[in-house]
Amino acid sequence: xxxxxxxxxxxxxxxxxxxxxxxxxxxxxxxxxxxxxxxxxxxxxxxxxxxxxxxxxxxxxxxxxxxxxxxxxxxxxxxxxxxxxxxxxxxxxxxxxxxxxxxxxxxxxxxxxxxxxxxxxxxxxxxxxxxxxxxxxxxxxxxxxxxxxxxxxxxxxxxxxxxxxxxxxxxxxxxxxxxxxxxxxxxxxxxxxxxxxxxxxxxxxxxxxxxxxxxxxxxxxxxxxxxxxxxxxxxxxxxxxxx
Amino acid sequence: xxxxxxxxxxxxxxxxxxxxxxxxxxxxxxxxxxxxxxxxxxxxxxxxxxxxxxxxxxxxxxxxxxxxxxxxxxxxxxxxxxxxxxxxxxxxxxxxxxxxxxxxxxxxxxxxxxxxxxxxxxxxxxxxxxxxxxxxxxxxxxxxxxxxxxxxxxxxxxxxxxxxxxxxxxxxxxxxxxxxxxxxxxxxxxxxxxxxxxxxxxxxxxxxxxxxxxxxxxxxxxxxxxxxxxxxxxxxxxxxxxxxxxxxxxxxxxxx
Numbered sequence: 001x002x003x004x005x006x007x008x009x010x011x012x013x014x015x016x017x018x019x020x021x022x023x024x025x026x027x028x029x030x031x032x033x034x035x036x037x038x039x040x041x042x043x044x045x046x047x048x049x050x051x052x053x054x055x056x057x058x059x060x061x062x063x064x065x066x067x068x069x070x071x072x073x074x075x076x077x078x079x080x081x082x083x084x085x086x087x088x089x090x091x092x093x094x095x096x097x098x099x100x101x102x103x104x105x106x107x108x109x110x111x112x113x114x115x116x117x118x119x120x121x122x123x124x125x126x127x128x129x130x131x132x133x134x135x136x137x138x139x140x141x142x143x144x145x146x147x148x149x150x151x152x153x154x155x156x157x158x159x160x161x162x163x164x165x166x167x168x169x170x171x172x173x174x175x176x177x178x179x180x181x182x183x184x185x186x187x188x189x190x191x192x193x194x195x196x197x198x199x200x201x202x203x204x205x206x207x208x209x210x211x212x213x214x215x216x217x218x219x220x221x222x223x224x225x226x227x228x229x230x231x232x233x234x235x236x237x238x239x240x241x242x243x
Numbered sequence: 244x245x246x247x248x249x250x251x252x253x254x255x256x257x258x259x260x261x262x263x264x265x266x267x268x269x270x271x272x273x274x275x276x277x278x279x280x281x282x283x284x285x286x287x288x289x290x291x292x293x294x295x296x297x298x299x300x301x302x303x304x305x306x307x308x309x310x311x312x313x314x315x316x317x318x319x320x321x322x323x324x325x326x327x328x329x330x331x332x333x334x335x336x337x338x339x340x341x342x343x344x345x346x347x348x349x350x351x352x353x354x355x356x357x358x359x360x361x362x363x364x365x366x367x368x369x370x371x372x373x374x375x376x377x378x379x380x381x382x383x384x385x386x387x388x389x390x391x392x393x394x395x396x397x398x399x400x401x402x403x404x405x406x407x408x409x410x411x412x413x414x415x416x417x418x419x420x421x422x423x424x425x426x427x428x429x430x431x432x433x434x435x436x437x438x439x440x441x442x443x444x445x446x447x448x449x450x451x452x453x454x455x456x457x458x459x460x461x462x463x464x465x466x467x468x469x470x471x472x473x474x475x476x477x478x479x480x481x482x483x484x485x486x487x488x489x490x491x492x493x494x495x496x497x498x499x
Contacts, residue, residue: 055399059486077487082401092392108402155401 007069008033008159008191009054009084011217014063016049023049024060025215031159031208033068036185036192038206038223040199042237045212047195051161054193056080068158085157089164091148093136098122098147101136105154113154124187125150125180142173146180153184160184162194166201174198178205199226199238213237253278296358304358308365312337315373323380325492327481333376336473340372340466341365353458364462367438371423371463375470379419383478386411387492394489404483412479416471423467427460436460 009031016024023046031037039047052058053065056077065072072080082105094101102121103113119129125146131139139147145165152160162181166174182205185192196202202209203223211219211226211234219231229235256278263270295303316333323329345361347353354360387394390411397407430436435443438459442452482490 056486057395057399057488059488073486078401078403081399086399090392092396094393094396104397105400108397108400108406151400 006033007031008067009193010064010066010069011050012064012066014053014060014065016046016053016058016060023215024053026063027212027215027217028063029210029217029220031191031193031210033191034185034189035207036181036194036205037208037210038202039193039195039210039212040197040202040226040237041212044214046215047212048163050212051086051163051193051195054084054159054161055086056084057086082155083157084159084161085152085155086161087145087148087152087163087165089167091141091144091165093139093144093147095136097133097135098139099132101147101151102132102154104151121150121153124153124183126176140173142169142176145169145173145177149177149180149184153188156188157190159191159193162192164195164197167197174201181205202226211237292358292362295362299358304361307358307362308341308369311366311369312341315369315376319373319376319380322377323384323478325384326380326478329380329478332474332477335477336376336470337369337372339473340469341368343469344368344462344465348462363438364459367459368462368466371466372470375419375423375467376474378422379415379471379474380478382418383411383415383475384492386415387482391489398487398489404480404487404489407489408479408482412475416475419471420467423463427464430460 007030011027011029014024014027015022025046027046027050039050041047049058053060054067054072056072056075059073067075067080067084075083094104099115099118102118106113115132118132122129122131127143127146127150131143131147136144136147149160149162149165160181166177169177178201181192181194184190194202194206203226206223209220209223209226210217211229211231213233219225219229219234225234226238229238256274260271260274262268263274291307295307312334315337316330319333320330323333326332345365348360348364349356354364387408393410394407398404436456436459439452439456442455443449482492484490
């Protein structure tokens with residue numbers, strides 16, 4: 001797909017099991033630097049596990065994962081997690097205000113996050129600045145997702161891992177988030193890897209796509225592959241025969 | 244009190260058995276086992292204490308305390324079976340609490356260094372520490388499960404295991420200490436403590452009984468705080484590996 005210098009994340013024969021169950025099976029592939037790559041596949045394909053491996057929340061049983069050319073084991077776990085930021089569908093919030101949530105990444109490092117910087121970030125993700133002192137309990141699903149993404153951005157990640165962040169949102173919120181992610185990709189030069197169930201979204205927003213099934217990477221390349229897949233399993237999946 | 248008079252106290256055992264049978268609670272067997280065990284255990288302890296008090300030998304006192312700690316560990320470790328190495332963490336906590344409290348009591352000559360004082364006070368300290376440990380472990384294992392998303396969120400944002408588990412740890416320490424603090428707020432108003440009641444019934448001066456009871460109450464505050472905090476800080480590192488990844492709790496072995 002691309003040369004090593006253009007690669008943000010590289011998987012080399014990576015396998016991972018949870019007890020007896022093998023979730024990731026000998027995955028080899030790359031995610032290009034500074035681009036948006038979508039990760040599609042039926043439920044249970046191992047997509048979220050792949051993200052947890054990138055973020056260092058779990059380690060592979062075998063194989064190697066390289067981020068910016070370096071094995072992830074050579075990074076300090078905290079450094080790796082700040083570099084490969086994760087935002088989940090659940091958009092878990094810490095109880096309290098939006099400001100408390102946005103401050104959290106820097107609080108963890110013993111630093112302060114100024115209100116002015118927090119307000120700038122809110123504007124960047126398309127939220128009014130008066131949201132800053134609002135309780136997270138009072139936010140809608142789309143607003144929570146924006147706060148969750150903004151919170152991940154506080155760490156200035158080089159890679160942003162987005163796990164089904166729009167799947168529970170209405171069409172308007174989905175479009176807002178899509179626009180936001182494109183803006184983040186352009187403004188912050190962040191590599192985006194986005195898990196989505198929505199193939200139309202994968203085609204429209206992602207330049208590249210990985211298709212995973214049953215723990216394996218079955219096809220990868222430019223997103224147009226979803227319109228003309230080569231692999232029979234992918235053809236069935238795109239047609240909607242696989243879930 | 245004669246054994247004949249004491250046997251009349253079994254009426255208080257027959258009442259719950261009768262109620263359990265009538266309401267089909269199924270607690271008759273457990274009630275009988277608990278009654279038989281308490282009779283055997285307390286009578287045995289009575290004879291052992293008579294021997295130890297008469298002997299006034301430091302080795303026997305130490306053996307009694309070791310026995311208490313072993314029994315407390317055996318009881319509490321079932322609740323923390325999901326936490327790796329919980330047995331040694333409990334032993335360490337109980338020994339530390341016992342040594343700390345006795346060092347203060349004996350060092351400042353608050354109580355005399357005799358079996359008559361050391362053993363009953365140790366029993367109260369270790370017993371209270373055991374109950375606190377059970378409360379803490381119960382709450383901590385459930386907090387870890389219910390707050391798993393928050394814990395992983397903090398790890399994923401670059402937090403350390405200590406930062407990630409902070410909320411669960413503090414909530415568990417607080418929850419386990421609340422009963423001790425709350426019961427002290429109403430003591431004397433709602434309930435007369437068992438030790439003080441026993442002394443008064445045995446004919447001791449009520450004011451002196453109160454003085455000893457206050458000593459024990461203050462002692463139990465330290466016991467509560469030290470037990471929960473020490474056990475918490477000994478337990479949380481075993482939930483993570485060197486890569487700062489959260490390990491799965493072995494809940495199948497947890498009887499809580």
